[in-house]
Amino acid sequence: MSVLRVEHLSKSYGGLKVTDDVSFELHPGERLAIIGPNGAGKTTLVSQVAGALQSDRGQIFLGQDNVTAWPGYRRVGRGLVRTFQISKLAPEISVIDQLALAIHQRDGSIGNMWRHKDSYRDVRDEAMQILEGLQLSRAQDRKPSEMAYGDQRLVEVALALALKPRVLLLDEPMAGVPKSEAQLILDALARLPADLAVVIIEHDMDLVFRFAQRILVLANGAVLADGTPAQIRGNDVVRAVYLGKGGQA
């Protein structure tokens, strides 16, 4: 049974078809990469799936629920969580406090002054577990403004994990990350929970081919190919349109 199913999604701006009849399915624990040239419609597609953009046509299912008309926050409540290409972190609040806030927000306990003091400890423990999973415990008391950029990108992933996703949408986690910090991100993504389904939009083909079990190639808003990394590498049309002869973008 799929955890996410997208059927015939389309979105146009005036005469420009930005996404065009896109369909795909995602199973629990699956790693899917969405790739394509600049302007292919990748971010628009993710915004439609996340509920930030309403679609002109098509349907989106989370498990059995048709969530097409649901606002984004309701989809988050059902486990569909995204990170952004551009950082949304609070620069001056410590990592552990931001995570604790996210956990309280998820539990609906924010603003509840009367909760038991043990619940604070549970929240801190959960936050630390998330950081440990990403090998980021060393950053617990730091503020994003004083952290390396690669670590900031990992804090965004940590905040997304604090919302207990079943499906995690990562929009260019490597964007702006210097080569010297890239391995940290690769390692952290490799350690994501095995039952979490992950969709990654990424231009870094090294990451895509290491991470993905399946790759969806978009061109001019439409699905050009959908297959395993080996199938995509061997696809002549994809190579001509996007990957080039060496298999790199």
Ligand SMILES: Nc1ncnc2c1ncn2[C@@H]1O[C@H](COP(=O)(O)OP(=O)(O)OP(=O)(O)O)[C@@H](O)[C@H]1O
């Ligand atoms: N709000 C908007 N109004 C008009 N055109 C838009 C809007 N948002 C996106 N577009 C256009 O839609 C096309 C697809 O944009 P989108 O950002 O989804 O592509 P992308 O594949 O994510 O690109 P990139 O790899 O550069 O991030 C582009 O031509 C873009 O200019």
